[in-house]
Amino acid sequence: MSTPSAPPPCxxxxxxxxxxxxxxxxxxxxxxxxxxxxxxxxxxxxxxxxSPCAAASPSQSPRLYACLSCAAVFCPSHAASHASxxxxxxHQIAVDVDRAELFCAACGDQxxxxxxxxxxxxxxSSSLLPSTSSTSPSPAxxxxxxxxxRAWAPDPAEFALMSSADPTTSASAAAPAGxxxxxxxxxxxxxxxxxxxxLHAPPLRNYFLGDRHxxxxxxxxxxxxxxxxxxxxxxxxxxxxxxxEIYSAAFSGERMPYxxxxxxxxxxxxxxxxxxxxxxxxxxxFISILDHIHENIKDDQHxxxxxxxxxxxxxxxxxxxxxxxxxxxxxxxxxxTTFEPCMDISLDLDIGDNTPFGxxxxxxxxxxxxxxxxxxxxxxxxxMRCLERFTRAERLDAEQKFFCERCDERQESxxxxxxxxxxxxxxxxxxxxxxxxxKKVSRKVDHCLQFPFSLDMAPYLSSSILRSRYxxxxxPAEASDADAVSELSSEFEIFAVITHxxxxxxxxxxxxxxxxxxxxxxxxxxxxxxxxxxxxxxxxYMLFYVQKTLYxxxxxxxxxx
Amino acid sequence: xxxxxxxPLSPRSQLALRCFEELLDCAVADVASExxxxxxxxxxxxxxxxxxxLRVWAARAAAGGDHHHPGGFGVAEEGGAGPGGGSxxxxxxxxxxxxxxxxxxxxxxxxxxxxxxxxxxxxxxxxMGKGRKARAKNTRSSTAGRTxxxxxxxASSYSPYSNAANTNRVNVPNGVTDGGCGTGGDHSSHxx
Numbered sequence: 013m014s015t016p017s018a019p020p021p022c023x024x025x026x027x028x029x030x031x032x033x034x035x036x037x038x039x040x041x042x043x044x045x046x047x048x049x050x051x052x053x054x055x056x057x058x059x060x061x062x063s064p065c066a067a068a069s070p071s072q073s074p075r076l077y078a079c080l081s082c083a084a085v086f087c088p089s090h091a092a093s094h095a096s097x098x099x100x101x102x103h104q105i106a107v108d109v110d111r112a113e114l115f116c117a118a119c120g121d122q123x124x125x126x127x128x129x130x131x132x133x134x135x136x137s138s139s140l141l142p143s144t145s146s147t148s149p150s151p152a153x154x155x156x157x158x159x160x161x162r163a164w165a166p167d168p169a170e171f172a173l174m175s176s177a178d179p180t181t182s183a184s185a186a187a188p189a190g191x192x193x194x195x196x197x198x199x200x201x202x203x204x205x206x207x208x209x210x211l212h213a214p215p216l217r218n219y220f221l222g223d224r225h226x227x228x229x230x231x232x233x234x235x236x237x238x239x240x241x242x243x244x245x246x247x248x249x250x251x252x253x254x255x256x257e258i259y260s261a262a263f264s265g266e267r268m269p270y271x272x273x274x275x276x277x278x279x280x281x282x283x284x285x286x287x288x289x290x291x292x293x294x295x296x297x298f299i300s301i302l303d304h305i306h307e308n309i310k311d312d313q314h315x316x317x318x319x320x321x322x323x324x325x326x327x328x329x330x331x332x333x334x335x336x337x338x339x340x341x342x343x344x345x346x347x348x349t350t351f352e353p354c355m356d357i358s359l360d361l362d363i364g365d366n367t368p369f370g371x372x373x374x375x376x377x378x379x380x381x382x383x384x385x386x387x388x389x390x391x392x393x394x395x396m397r398c399l400e401r402f403t404r405a406e407r408l409d410a411e412q413k414f415f416c417e418r419c420d421e422r423q424e425s426x427x428x429x430x431x432x433x434x435x436x437x438x439x440x441x442x443x444x445x446x447x448x449x450x451k452k453v454s455r456k457v458d459h460c461l462q463f464p465f466s467l468d469m470a471p472y473l474s475s476s477i478l479r480s481r482y483x484x485x486x487x488p489a490e491a492s493d494a495d496a497v498s499e500l501s502s503e504f505e506i507f508a509v510i511t512h513x514x515x516x517x518x519x520x521x522x523x524x525x526x527x528x529x530x531x532x533x534x535x536x537x538x539x540x541x542x543x544x545x546x547x548x549x550x551x552x553y554m555l556f557y558v559q560k561t562l563y564x565x566x567x568x569x570x571x572x573x
Numbered sequence: 574x575x576x577x578x579x580x581p582l583s584p585r586s587q588l589a590l591r592c593f594e595e596l597l598d599c600a601v602a603d604v605a606s607e608x609x610x611x612x613x614x615x616x617x618x619x620x621x622x623x624x625x626x627l628r629v630w631a632a633r634a635a636a637g638g639d640h641h642h643p644g645g646f647g648v649a650e651e652g653g654a655g656p657g658g659g660s661x662x663x664x665x666x667x668x669x670x671x672x673x674x675x676x677x678x679x680x681x682x683x684x685x686x687x688x689x690x691x692x693x694x695x696x697x698x699x700x701m702g703k704g705r706k707a708r709a710k711n712t713r714s715s716t717a718g719r720t721x722x723x724x725x726x727x728a729s730s731y732s733p734y735s736n737a738a739n740t741n742r743v744n745v746p747n748g749v750t751d752g753g754c755g756t757g758g759d760h761s762s763h764x765x
Contacts, residue, residue, distance in 0.1 A: 016614035049603075075602050110599075111606050122609050187666050195675035198694030267667040271690040273679045273697075280701060287703040394627060464626045484610050537671040540663075545633050 016479070016486050018126045024104040024118045025125065032080065034127055042112060042135040046345025047426070049483070050112040050132050052078060060109050062087040077106035077115050085109070091117040129485040136482050188527040190217070192262045193269035193537035197276060201536055202294040205521035206301070207272060208534040209508035209556050210255070211262050212525050215330045215436045220259040224326070225309065227253035232308060249278035250308045251301060252326075269537035279304070294510055294521050295356075295441045295554060302327040302355055331355045333435035336474045339408075341416035343423045348414070351432055356439035356554075359398040361457050395440065395463040395555065403430050403472045405481075430477035434469055436562065438504055440555040445516060456516040461552050463506070465526075466560075470502040504557035511550040524550065 095117035104118040194204040280287035405428040413422035674691030
């Protein structure tokens with residue numbers, strides 16, 4: 013979804029722009045109420061009426077237009093007559109007094125003008141903003157300097173070296189490089205499934221295969237640094253080193269399944285609260301290891317983790333994005349904005365219907381032109397609908413009244429989330445496990461979820477959400493949310509799906525990987541090739557998308573580590 | 574909502590009805606105006622794309638359900654439930670088969686003993702002294718014993734072997750979980 017562009021004006025609008033005062037003069041007539049539509053009123057208490065209608069019958073029409081040339085007010089049925097009957101040209105353009113939309117009476121259609129939209133936007137922003145960041149400072153707008161991509165190919169000598177070392181370099185490999193089963197060490201499918209997804213996350217894979225973290229040279233392995241809690245630590249567990257070892261094993265060309273025992277051992281040394289032989293949650297594991305990798309290899313010079321720039325470690329560089337949260341007072345319209353870094357997005361399953369979508373049914377229940385009225389008519393949840401729900405403005409409970417600085421008291425408020433910055437790899441976690449603390453029960457939601465293979469995140473970005481909040485007005489580029497311009501593309505491609513089958517207490521995780529446009533099922537030690545429909549009809553629990561276009565960022569330091 | 578044609582409405586009802594109709598018209602006009610703007614300004618691409626995706630998905634899902642995917646290499650049961658999942662009589666993408674419990678032998682990095690891969694986790698749990706079945710009593714007494722002996726008092730008589738084993742028990746107090754984290758872990762530990 014690109015920024016809104018003004019369609020070419022109809023001839024009447026074009027003529028009006030040339031002959032009349034600029035539309036910006038209407039600005040002084042624009043009245044904006046908090047959370048309301050912008051209105052056109054010459055006088056704040058003015059009650060417009062359609063003169064011809066008032067003469068004929070006392071009833072009021074809900075839509076009224078004011079002619080821009082003579083300020084006469086009329087309803088749609090009298091619009092055409094005003095345009096043609098009035099003396100002199102230029103009475104065709106009118107404005108909807110309740111919605112501040114331009115209307116061409118001659119064409120009988122709503123028309124759009126950038127100058128007018130600009131005026132409306134200014135009126136709205138002066139009354140409804142400023143949005144202040146209360147808890148955390150808004151990230152400073154950083155223009156990333158981009159470096160041009162230079163293609164590289166190995167020369168014959170390098171190619172010979174590569175072929176001798178790794179037989180999978182040649183084209184006749186039975187399966188893509190890096191594909192290798194992982195042995196289940198005893199209820200460790202939660203770990204295997206996440207590891208498979210990480211093994212094939214392009215930025216992470218490139219980092220480790222590019223020797224950016226060499227486990228033989230890692231300073232954290234030396235006995236110099238010790239931890240007080242581990243008395244026998246001659247070696248300190250560095251999860252990044254163990255991950256490096258797994259990458260080496262997976263891409264070694266060996267086909268027998270690999271046992272990630274060392275990784276399990278290291279992880280248990282870090283996450284002692286999760287260290288037990290029993291089934292665990294894959295998402296919890298995912299967050300845990302990213303956290304510990306950060307702890308292991310964070311670059312203390314870069315304190316920018318709090319701002320989500322992701323320069324502190326590879327885990328954040330790959331997975332960290334920034335979420336924007338706006339809380340708006342319903343009484344005065346004051347908005348409080350906060351920014352939070354996030355490693356993934358947890359989505360509620362948007363259950364429209366209670367009846368599950370049966371794949372065995374012959375006819376899919378999709379109707380043309382249906383726009384998902386809160387999922388009422390369709391029986392399937394979709395990822396995009398879940399994201400829409402995530403970024404929807406929600407009214408907070410009466411119990412959770414937000415303290416409005418402007419009103420100086422607690423007021424009911426609206427909360428809306430949006431994505432300020434997209435990570436390189438977007439991980440979506442589908443909340444399938446419901447825990448009710450009240451009822452002391454947990455259950456798994458088996459509802460099927462449709463997800464696209466190509467995903468455009470543009471509608472969920474802060475820039476899009478803000479724009480739609482202000483009525484989708486055509487912004488001039490400078491006036492828009494200045495620090496929300498995303499230089500990176502918002503298009504993503506899926507590469508891994510972690511699915512959960514079975515019950516909450518006894519289930520099984522499996523990862524589907526998309527390599528070279530083929531899908532592979534990684535079920536612990538078993539790696540098999542599957543068709544698309546298997547993936548589409550599986551119960552997605554975690555979805556991994558990678559940005560379609562990656563850019564090189566100019567390195568700020570002379571020696572890049 | 575339609576008023577009965579028989580009895581004329583009271584003025585109050587007429588007023589209320591007109592109010593309602595006006596509100597309804599207003600709401601409809603609001604939506605129409607917004608959608609008109611979205612369509613005219615070219616902002617509605619995602620709606621079409623989403624519907625198209627849903628159609629494609631439904632079609633492919635229905636088509637796939639009619640026939641099993643071709644055998645070839647890599648025959649596997651879809652949605653294989655049950656832990657340690659594997660195929661029922663088939664080969665993987667490399668033409669290999671694997672037992673239900675991984676037969677690989679690993680050297681435990683905690684105690685050095687060889688362990689079968691498929692049983693590594695339960696072994697490691699006991700070895701490291703974590704999990705529900707951890708036995709905490711030994712470590713406490715041995716730690717106390719060491720401190721006493723370092724003061725020159727020959728208190729506990731333990732062989733060097735058991736000493737080595739005890740020092741391998743790490744982080745005992747916080748290692749015991751209450752088994753609360755099932756497969757569906759709680760979501761409170763991460764941001765958001």
